[in-house]
Amino acid sequence: MHENGAQKTDTLFGADELVINMGPQHPSTHGVLRVKLKLDGERVVGSECVIGYLHRGVEKIAENRTYQQFAPYVDRMDYVAAVSNGLGYCEAVEKLLVAEAPPRARVIRTILTELQRIASHLLWLGTHALDIGALTPLFYCMREREEILKIFEKYCGARLTTHAFRIGGLQYEAYDNLEKDVERFCKDFESRIQQYSDLLTGNSIWIGRTRNVGLLNSADCIALGASGPVLRASGVKWDMRKAMPYAAYDQYKFEIPIGTRGDTYDRYMVRIEEMRQSRLICLQAIENIPAGPIMARVGKVLKPPRGEVYHSIEGPKGILGYYIVSDGSIQPYRVRIRPPSFINLQALDKMIRGHLVTDVVAIIGTLDIVLGEVDR
Amino acid sequence: MADKSKAPQSPDISQPDVSGSSSASAAGAPPSSPAKGVAPAPLQVPLDNELSRRYRERFGAAILDALEDRKQSIFIVHAAQLLEIARYSRDEEKFDLLEDYTAVDWPRREKRFDLVAQLYSFTHNTRLRLKIPLGVEEQPSTLVPIWPAANWLEREIFDLFGITFLGHPNLKRILLPDEWQGHPLRKDYDILQQDTAWVRENLGIESGQ
């Protein structure tokens, strides 16, 4: 690990701190995150994240595309939750246009977004468990995620970067058996969640590896801007879907799961419970999908009036915000994306202080970051 | 590009006189608006509610303007008093979450940049946007002591816009390599532009495009 290695190698357990690099090529940094760790023995005394390896200048690209042309780009940020990204962007532009998607479109958007939330959490669960050394949950999670991706594929032809929504509503009508597919998935899914719980929730090694690891209390969470499951696990009962409902969330009943200690185990439990709640939302939504148009009349060429808008949704990883400034032309003057992973990652340093190197892996996992979104 | 048209019926909104003609001026409903035929309500209106009055009372001229754009509150504040306003917002008005902090470049304006902070209050479930017009040479004070979340966000602004924050604990580039020249999100940085020297030196290729 010559260049990937230690800068200071006097003694391993001596008085000097040892600096090691984790990443950017490391199995557990979920892409190309690089963390410089200052170690005292195996104890972390400081850290610095080096990011930007995947920086593509998405915000700059936005200024050179029309509003519709930019929509597919947002899928490439958090590529494991492309549908949620698309929802946030489309709704933000709709707000800028002072338009609103028709009810049918909103309900279908809600269904797909909740499925996407489940898929994102499943991928997180699998990789997080893998980081902690449990091999099997990954494959179970992939099995269920596959079902969701199949639904996406049937709906819009794409599985990963879906570009499922359009500004103003939907391009595609729901396919014939969408409700049935979603229902079948939801029916199976309850018992599948139980399988993960059987493997992990009560497992004393799992508890030993996650309890009291990476503590972050609610005050720190808010100060550091951490949102989503990280915030809820620290005991703040807050969810953008309840606080400022968007899409069709105001029509459905669901609970906001919260943790008590704000440790890795709590975040695990919160995400597991969120999957259950998402499943409930899906079940409620397919009960009654209103008939009607799926696209608002926004016109082929979008020229939003001058002004600016900030719109944020509860993405699977936290608050996903879009700040769009229009100068009245067909291209946005400025698009700012508030990436939840980027801001949650700030909390890493606080969380890993005093823990062992081994725990760093668990804590990076528990933050549920996607580097495509961190670096944009 | 920014001052192509001026909608006839709109009052000139955002205007702290410091900002030039190119800053976001108001527009009425666009031709493609769904509410055709109905006289469109103006999208930007001056804001005069409890909150804005409290802020104005407290900070007087430092609140350059208060307005509402698509029902979202915006305060335009003076950079010199940013820190006090931020502290007041957090402690008194309970805007405890700095949701986002970014900048917009208006190259033709006298004060070239707008810093834009999105605040959120868990207590009142409300949002507030602070806009801080900023000249090229101006250096705003950092918000890290108020909201630690500003740390990376300010680094990102520094990286992509070249705005320096006074008192920031670790102000260096975050997304781009440390030695990179130029600030890509400025409007005069072309989409195809890159630090060719850096690319050649560090990646061993002629061009990153």
Added chain:
Amino acid sequence: MNPTLHSILAFVETWWVELLCAVLIVLVVPLIAGYIVLVERKVMADMQARLGPMRVGPHGLLQPIADALKLLIKEDLIPHNADQFIFWLAPVLSMTAALTSMGAVAFGPWFQVARDINIGLLFVVGVSALGPFGIVLGGWASNNHYSIIGALRSTAQLISYETTAGFALVSGFLLAGTLNVRAIVETQRTDHAWYVFLAPVGFFTYLIASIAETNRAPFDLPEAESELVAGYMTEYSGFRWSLYFLAEYANMIVVASVGTTLFLGGWLRPFSSVHWLGWLDAAPTLLLAAVGAYCVFRAGKQPSRVQSLFMWAVAFACFVVAAIFALASPFSHLPLEKMHDGLYGAFWFLLKDSAYIYIFMWLRFTLPRFRFDQLMRLGWHILIPLALINVVDVGVALALSSEFGLNRWLAMVVTTAATLGAATLLLRWNDKYSAAASASLLADSSVVEDPHAG
């Protein structure tokens, strides 16, 4: 005749069985290890709702051979700053230790290299304990921090769990009264009990310690891939890497064999002293015939001619071996007793070995990985005291039955209960301790503050 030549010839004449066994071990163990990998992947796939290797040969049966070929022709890299000599030496050391220790393992009453060595099992344990030198030295020689951390972890882990394993084995040795491998198995026959039933605590502590010693999950910290990339093997590739890999699996066979010999009755048939269960002797024949029949059944469904031909070949081999077993069985009334002992012994021994290794795999796919402090706490705070108490308790039980004429089984039940009681106390104490430890960990973490963080 030349005296030197003469003595060499005499040597060969006396020792030809042993030499043959040794050659067989060196040649066959890598192959077996390769197939254990295949089985592991298949088991893992089955547990994880997928198929595993399917492309190379029918059901991936030729996968190990393909893998071996790939590893042999892969480029062999030695890092520039590595210590060339030790880097070369380390994997060889690992492999040598694993294969040498197999010399004293009795895979059946006849199949054993070092047959009369009267420290038998101790030899296996001692020599296999040399293997970790390969890990430690390899990790050091790679000149890579991940490797060194892996090597350090491996050393600490080895020292901790070797002790546990040793004490667990002592409880078995006490029961057997000998160290000789064959004598141990024979005493289990005459005692009418496998020692797993007489010393269950000993067996389970050995089971855990043996998993830890072979660096298998959940104790695979020296090579924890999500933390240390590949630990001590990070810089190894190609053939050297495959030596490490083979050594790991050979070591699994060794520890499983030790456990099988001492606690699971070695090559004895289950209930070997119960006469009406004699029909169990037909089990190998039936099992092999069934496997052969399954292969015939699958042969028609293979996607290509070559694959179905291969399947037929496997079926044929199964039938041939089944026939040999049938010929050697007591039912055939042929005078093949020595062959019967050897074949059937090997069958039961390998069956038990496989079951033991299956437990390794099962745990690997089920459990998350320990953290290093947890691993050490488990070793030093629970397993070592437990194994020690168990040794004392087994001794007490033996004394009770031999000096005071107490029923042997009763004595064992009483002392095992005492050991388990002690284990419960240990666990409770440890829970308290670990809670305190994590509390102090958090207290520490708030002390360090670095303004330049982020």
Added chain:
Amino acid sequence: MLDSVIFYFFAGIAVISAALMITRRNAIHSAVFLITTLLATAGIFLQLRAEFLFISQIILYVGGIMVLFIFVIMLVRLDVPLPQIRSRTRKWIALLVALAVGVEAGVVIFLARKAPGQGLLIPDPAPADKLPPNTEELANSLFRTYLLPFEVASVLLLVAMVGAVVMAKKRTDAP
């Protein structure tokens, strides 16, 4: 014949690697050669049919102590070449000690030659299958004949170990 081939093989390895061990600059290399020496000595034990001694040598010295040695070497990074000993007096002392050991060895061999069958050279070793099982012999002498000295020695070692732990603990607490 074969016996002497095996003996000289092991003895040669032991001597050569011992020499290499003291001449290597790199501590890990030295450790590796020390391991080789110990293994070769163990081989000689095995040839003498002292099986228990052989395996104790391997388990305790090679498997236990040397692992700890290497652990410590890796921990404190002794793998950098150590400075040469320049002190003249130390060189003289070393020479003196070496001479003394040499003389001692010579005397032992001389005496052994004088009284064959009692010293190092056994003219007619007993046939291998007639040897008493030496593991049992060893156990008997340790746990029956010399039980008290054996236990005293164990207690002494225990005390030494506890003392070492206590001293080591003090030192880390002091600064």
